[in-house]
Structure formats: C-alpha cells, structure tokens
Amino acid sequence: METILHEWGSLLLRWVHIITGMAWIGSSFYFMHLDAALRPVKYGTKGADGEAWEVHGGGFYEVRKYLVAPESLPPELMWHKWESYTTWLSGFVLLIWGYYLKASLFLIDPAVLNISPVVAACIGLGGLALGWIVYDFLCKSPLAKNEVALAGVGFVYVIGMAAIFQHVFSARGAFVHTGALMATIMTANVFLVIIPNQKKVVASLKAGETPDPTLGEIGKIRSTHNNYLTLPVIFLMLSNHYPLTYSSPYAWAVVGLVLVAGALVRVFYNLRHSGKGDKWWTWIVAALCIAIAVAISVGASSTARDQLGWAPLDPPTRVAAAVDVPKKVENVVISRCSMCHANEPVWDGIAIAPKGVKLETPADISRNAEEIYLQAVLTRAMPPNNITEITDGERRVLRDWLASRSF
Template sequence: MDPHITEWLNLAIRWAHMVVGIAWIGASFYFVWLENNLNRVNPKQGLAGDLWAIHGGGIYHLEKYQLAPNNMPERLHWFKWEAYFTWITGMLLMCVIYYFNAELYLMAPDSKLSASSSVAVGILSLVVGWFVYDAVCDSALRRTPIMLALVLFAFFVATSYGMVQVFSGRGAYIHIGAMIGTIMVGNVFRVIMPAQRDLVKAIQEQRPPDPALPAKALLRSRHNNYMTLPVLFIMISNHFSSTYGSSFNWAILAGLSVVGIMLRHYFNTRHLSQKFVWLIPAAALGMIILAFVSSPYKYTGNAKQKTHGIAMASVDDVEMGLINFEEVNDVIQLRCAVCHSAEPSHPLFSTAPAGVVFDSPQDILHHIPSIVSQSVQSKVMPPGNTTQMTDEERTLIGVWAVQERPEKE
C-alpha cells in the first residue's frame, strides 16, 4: 500500500480510536465515581442513594434505584457502543500498523516465523486470551475475588513473557494491550449487556430477575475498571523504547501494570477513607525502581566508566579517539537514512518518521542522544532491523557517541 495512504489511514483510525476510547473510559470512570459517592443515608423509598452535583453552570440531582422504578421510562440510555467501537477501531489500527507491515513492527528481527504466521499467532492470542480469561472467571475462583485477580495477573505476566519470545517488544506490548482490550469488550458484550437486558426484561414482565447475572456482571465490570490504566499505558508505550526495548520488557510491563492498578485502587476507595493513600507514594517509588532497573548504562569499576549500554569496546578505546565521524556517518546513511531522510528510500515511508532526518552531519550531531537510545541501548531501531544493522555497527555508534560528548559522562 502507498505509504502516504497508510499514514492517513493511521491518522484517521487512531483519531477515531482515541475519541471512542475516551468516551468509553470516561463513562466507565464517571459511573464508578457516581457509585462511590452516592448519599446512602436515609434514601427515599425504593432508592439506593442519590447525589447532588454542579457542572457547567447547572445543578444536577441524580438518583439510583435499588432495582428499578415502578414503570420503566420510555427512553433508557445504554452504554455499549463506545466499547464496541473502541475495539473495532483498535483492531483496524492494529491491521494498518502491525499486520500490513509485519516485518517492520510486529516481527522480531530474528523471528523464524513468516509475516503471515506472525499475524495468525497475534490474532489467535486474542481469541485464546478471551476463552482462558472467561473460563477462569467462571471457575470456583470466582468465589474468592482476590485469588481470582492474582491468578489472572499471573496469566497476563506469563502471556507477556511468551509474547516477547515471538514478537518484537513493541509488537508484544501491543498484543497484550489488544488481548486485554478484547477481554474488556468481551465482558461488555458477553456478560454485562446480557445481564442488563435480563434485568430490564424481568422488570417489564414483572418477575424477579436472576441475581446471578448482575453479580457476574459486577465482577467483570470491576475487572474492566482495574485493567483500564495498564491498557492506556500500552497505547502510548511505543513512544518509550526503554520499556518495550529492554531485555526485561515483560517484567517492566508487569511492574507498570501494578503501578496502574495501585493508582486505580486508591481512586476507587478514597471515598471510604484515606487508608490506601500510601498507594500513591508506593506507585511513585515503583516508577523510580522501574526507571532504575531498565537503565541501559553499564558500569565497569567506577562511575566515570559509563558505556551507554555498549556490550563491546572499552573506555580506553574512547579516550584514544579511535573512531571518526566518517565511519559512523557511513553506517547511519546505510542503516538509518533510508527512512530518516527528507526523501526516504524505504518503500513504507513517504516522510521521515517523527520528522527526524540524518541528511547532514549537523542533523546527526543534533540527534546523538536519540540515535544512541534507539539503535544502541534498546536496539529497537531500525524497526524489525529491516536494514540489517550489526552489533558491531551499533557498538561503533555508541563508542563514537561517548567520544563525541565526553562531558556527558
């Protein structure tokens, strides 16, 4: 497909995905907040509670029924299409970015799978993920929600570890996010909506509703609530190569997911008391620890011998000035400038990614930090290593970068 068309498809679908995703997450967060802030002291007969609020120059009075009013209203608002369209646009975006360009973003550089096989594995993971999750939720573990949550978290961590063995770090992350998103929308489509339909139908038929369905829907809705922040991180993770590009990328994803779950739990419970306020500094400490353990810098005896995460070459090599710019420029022009140029020669790009070009020495010198981060430390560039950059060439760039900017050491 023409790269210009692909870029605009990416833009249009990503924008739509953000809009409907904000609508879904916004509605979910609002109703959790509403439920947690209801005034349940001496409610009117038939009510579970009410709430007064002011917004946009107006005052609102909201009431929640214990079950339902005596007569169902003519117009009852349902919240489902936001979830469905978030999943649909997300899958379309996955196709445009990862499946149409599997060699570039999905496949690991040393993958033994073909592009079509990699795509098939990715799609299969979404299907299997839903059925495993659904089966575990319907097992005896449902009676102990904490144990259920721990088992599910262990399943996600194990799946993440398996994914990074098959896909690139970026491709693995996005598939974990897609699997969680599929589970979330599956909860809406297969559990929450049927429970709501049964409740409305039972009231209309003046019969007692099945209490098992709302209980099941409540559990799945709670899962959706806690999975939201990890999914949001995954949506932006491609901007942070130190996470998905790390050799411990699966563990970093697990750690960041725990941070998101901790923050979500605090906001879910702060209306009761501040007993979970410690989760905020704990989450901040978790972020600091993850930043430290994911650091690419290596130390060889003393603090001055920082080597930018380079596996080869010594500090003595740097001090002797063994590498000149022409050697590095030859590598960058051969391996990087095919995409990062004012006129890319790579067939999948019509413009330089992120507007970064390496057409002149000044361009390269300006982008030394990002070149080292992307091609030497995390090795996520070139994507899919499509230009076959060697470890020796990465080392050459890294040692030259330390040589070029010794004051940074």
C-alpha cells in the same frame, strides 16, 4: 502513493481510536466515581439504593441508583456500550493497519522468531481470543469466589502472555499485543457479560418477573476488573512510541509493574470517592513500581545489557540477508542517521535507537526503506531539525534509490 495513504489512514484511525477511548474511559470513570459517591437515599423515590447530588455545567443533578431495578421501567433507557465497542473496533483495525500490514517493520523480528506476516497475524489474533477465553474461564471457576486469588492468578496470566508474545514478536509488537489482550478482555466484558446481563434484567422486568440480582452483581465485578485494567492498558498503548519501555529482555516484568502501579492508583480513587479516606501508600508503592520499571528499562541499551551480562537482542546473524543497497545510499545513512539510529547510539542524549529504528547495516536500511522515504525524503522530519546537516543532494540520492523500489 501507498505510503501516503497508509500514513494518513494510520493517523485517522488513531484519531478515532483516541476519541472513542476517551469517551469510554470518561464514562467508565464517571460511573465508578458515581457508584463510590452514592449515599443512602434520604427522601423521595421508593426502592432507590443510593443517590448522589452533582453539579456540572450550570445545573444540579440528582442521580439515583436502583439495584436490581426500579419498580417500573422508564420509557427511555440510555445504554452505555458503543463507547467501548468503537474503541475496540478502531483499535483492532489500527492493529491490522499498523502492525499486520507492516509486519516486517513492526511485528516480526527475525532474531526473535522468523515467521511470515500471515503466521504472525494468526498468532496475534489467536492470542487475543485465547486471552478472553482463559480470563472468562477463570472468572467462572471456583477460584473467583476469592477476589484476591482471582486477581493474583489473573496478574500472573497477563505477565505470562506478555512473556509468550515477547518470544514470538518484535519487542514493540509484543507490548502492543499485551495491551490489546487486556483491552479485548475489557470490551468482551461489556459485550458478552455486562450488557447481556442487563438485557436479561430488562426482559424479566418487562415480563413482570423479579430479576435475578446476581446478574447485576456479576456485571459490577466485571466492570471493576475493567476499571483496574484501564490505566495499564493506556500505558501499554502509549509505550510503542517509547522503545525504552519494551526493549529490555525483562519487558514482561515492566508489564507486571505497570499493572500493579495502574491498579493501585485506581484503588486510591475508588477508596477516596467512597469516603474511605486517602490511602497515600498506594501512590508510594505505584511510584516504586515505576522506578523499578525505569531501572529495568536501562537494560534496553545494549551497552548496559553487556555490562549486566544479558544476552544481546540482536545477534549478528540478522544482518546476513542479501540486500540491494548501493554504497552511496549506505554512506548517506551512515553519515547522517546512524549516530542516533544504532544499537549503541553515539549521539549525546540518545541512549537507545529512537523508536527502535536501527540504520547501521545495508540490511537495516533495506528493511526500513519505506520509513526512510517517509522521514527523510517525503517529509524532512529526519534528521530532527537537520541536526546532522544532510544536504539536498544527499536526500536526492536516497530518493533516487527509493524510487526504484515499489511500496
């Protein structure tokens, strides 16, 4: 029962997370585009800094931007903040649900660091908080006067955090934490800088004072940072379904390459929308980055790792734990699953254990018992299309063994 609730909870949370994320990213892209598309005001309202005409959904829109603010505030203001907050909140719950509550499956790899689920969760949460504190400090330091220097240090900082996570968590857990770190920076930018600054502007307008223009400028800088982080964050969030991306010892470098590629694609659109031309070189460099990331990911397959002389990620010591897997269960899994779910899969077309799930030893089987139950007993998702012809009798062997375990 618990397994079913967990699986449904996971799906529903993901549903909410993706919808809120779409709303957030959609409005953020819209406003970046709008800002770039603003042209000098030709007639009409006094004090407007730019305007854009848009056509959508059967009507024409005339949008104007006032910097720092219009002379008088309209009675109703539409704030854009809950898209960001709900994305972060749903993602945060999903992180707890999927990784902290299932730490032994997805977060902790004893071959990397043998820690308890509580310690792992504390490190994860501490890492996210630290991520924001350091980034915010950098933005307020003298370094921020030089945009390029700030971008460079920020870049090295994110890669450094990715490398640290890689030495604490499972490869998959490390990647998702790197994505969560960047996403936390983005929402904290909205919650702690952009919206409070905007509120200060509104307050001073209401008090009949002239608002401080730097408040809006700072908001715009943070909002631009968010824009450059968007595509890499989405890549990292999706990557946990693709073990090739995160399994190599150089996964931190993949993070760096994706950061560059994602930011360059945004550079292309930001320049294009502001009428500064189509800088196609950005796409070429982005494609090159992804090609290098693909080359690095080859190292995720252990055969390639051996050939390249990289240390294996799974030392044999990991298998030593005492487990209670009956021989007949082991036989079913070995004969029906492990051709794909192995360190070195022998199934044609499978280069790396799918979703990082390895089912080769009794310890592997014991650790993944709940997932086996879900995939091969409760649903018949595995083997895919019953390609290895598992029989109902064999599924019953798995079920009877799993029935004796509590989860």
